Amino acid sequence: MLTSDPIVIIGAGLAGLACANYLHRAGRPVLVLDGADAVGGRVRTDVTPEGFRLDRGFQVLLTRYPEVERLLDYGAADLRAFRSGAVIRLADGRETTLQNPLQQPLAAFTALTSPIGSLTDKLRIMQLVLQVRSQTSQQLLSQPATDTLTFLRRYGWSEQIIDSFFRPFFGGVFLDRSLSTASNFFEFVFQQFVIGEAVVPALGIQQIPEQLAARLPAASVRLNTLVEAVGGNFVQLRAVKL
Numbered sequence: 001m002l003t004s005d006p007i008v009i010i011g012a013g014l015a016g017l018a019c020a021n022y023l024h025r026a027g028r029p030v031l032v033l034d035g036a037d038a039v040g041g042r043v044r045t046d047v048t049p050e051g052f053r054l055d056r057g058f059q060v061l062l063t064r065y066p067e068v069e070r071l072l073d074y075g076a077a078d079l080r081a082f083r084s085g086a087v088i089r090l091a092d093g094r095e096t097t098l099q100n101p102l103q104q105p106l107a108a109f110t111a112l113t114s115p116i117g118s119l120t121d122k123l124r125i126m127q128l129v130l131q132v133r134s135q136t137s138q139q140l141l142s143q144p145a146t147d148t149l150t151f152l153r154r155y156g157w158s159e160q161i162i163d164s165f166f167r168p169f170f171g172g173v174f175l176d177r178s179l180s181t182a183s184n185f186f187e188f189v190f191q192q193f194v195i196g197e198a199v200v201p202a203l204g205i206q207q208i209p210e211q212l213a214a215r216l217p218a219a220s221v222r223l224n225t226l227v228e229a230v231g232g233n234f235v236q237l238r239a240v241k242l
Contacts (some may be wrong), residue, residue: 006031008222008235010227013041017212017221018071024216033235035226038206039213058172058203064190064196066137072211078202084193086169088116098165110169119160124156132191140188148174151183207215 007023009016012034020030038044044056060082061068086098098116116122130139146154148170152162162179171177173189201207213221226238 004029010032010034010230010235011041012036012039012209012213012221012223014043014209015210016041017216019065020216020220021071021212022233024220030216030220032213032221033225033227033237034221034223037223039221039223040206040209043205043209046205047204053204055200055205060198060200061208062192062196063199064192072208076211077207079197080197080202081197081199084198086165088164088168090115090164116165117158121157121161124223128155128187128190132187132194135191137188137191140191141184143184143187145182145184147178147180148183148186151186152179173195 006029009020009030009032012032016032017039020032023030028131034041039193043059046054046056048054061079063069063074063079087095088098089095096115145151149162150165152166157166167177167179170181170186170189171179174186175182179186227235228238229236
C-alpha cells in the first residue's frame with residue numbers, strides 16, 4: 001500500500017521538476033523544495049524594468065530531445081526557431097557564416113566555399129550528418145565512447161576546423177572547451193541539431209520550468225525554502241530569522 005507522505009525532491013530545476021512530474025503521473029504525492037525565488041535553477045529569465053526578457057547563459061531548446069518531446073507542450077510555449085548555422089570569427093578578426101545546407105539548400109555553395117576548414121573537412125561534416133540521421137538516439141548513446149576531441153581527430157577533421165568551429169561551438173554547449181565530453185553524447189547532441197530545431201519560448205527560457213511546475217498540484221512546490229540537511233527519513237530546513 002502506498003504511503004500518503006510525499007516524496008521530497010530538493011531543487012526545482014529541470015531535473016527536479018521532471019522527476020516530480022513523472023511521480024505525479026504515477027499517482028505519488030510530491031513536494032519540491034528550492035531556496036530560490038522562482039523555479040528553473042539555471043534555466044531562468046530576468047525581466048528588466050523596461051520589460052525586456054533576458055535569458056541567463058547560453059539557453060536554447062533542441063526540439064527533438066526525446067525527453068523534451070515527452071514532457072513539454074510545444075504549442076503552449078510559443079516556440080521561436082533560430083536559423084540553423086553558426087557565425088564564426090576567424091583568427092584575423094573577420095566573421096563568416098556557416099549555414100546548414102540540409103535546412104537551407106541555397107546555402108550549400110556558401111558552406112563549401114567558407115574559409116572554415118578544408119573541403120575535406122566539410123565533406124566529413126556531411127558524412128557525420130548522414131551517419132547520425134541513420135541511427136536512433138538510443139543507438140548513438142549506447143555505442144562505445146571516447147572523448148569528443150579524440151573522436152574528432154580520429155574522424156579526420158583538421159585542427160583548424162576543430163579549433164575554429166567544434167571547440168567554440170560545442171565547447172559552449174558542453175561548457176567544456178577541452179572537448180573531454182563523451183563522444184557518444186557529442187554525436188547525440190550533433191544529431192539533435194541536425195534533425196530538430198534550436199528554439200526559445202517567446203516569453204523566455206523560464207517558460208519551460210514554469211510549464212512543468214504548473215502541472216503539479218497546488219502547494220507542491222515551495223520556493224525560498226533552504227534545505228540544511230538530509231537523513232534517511234528526514235529533511236531538515238534552515239530556520240528563517242524574522
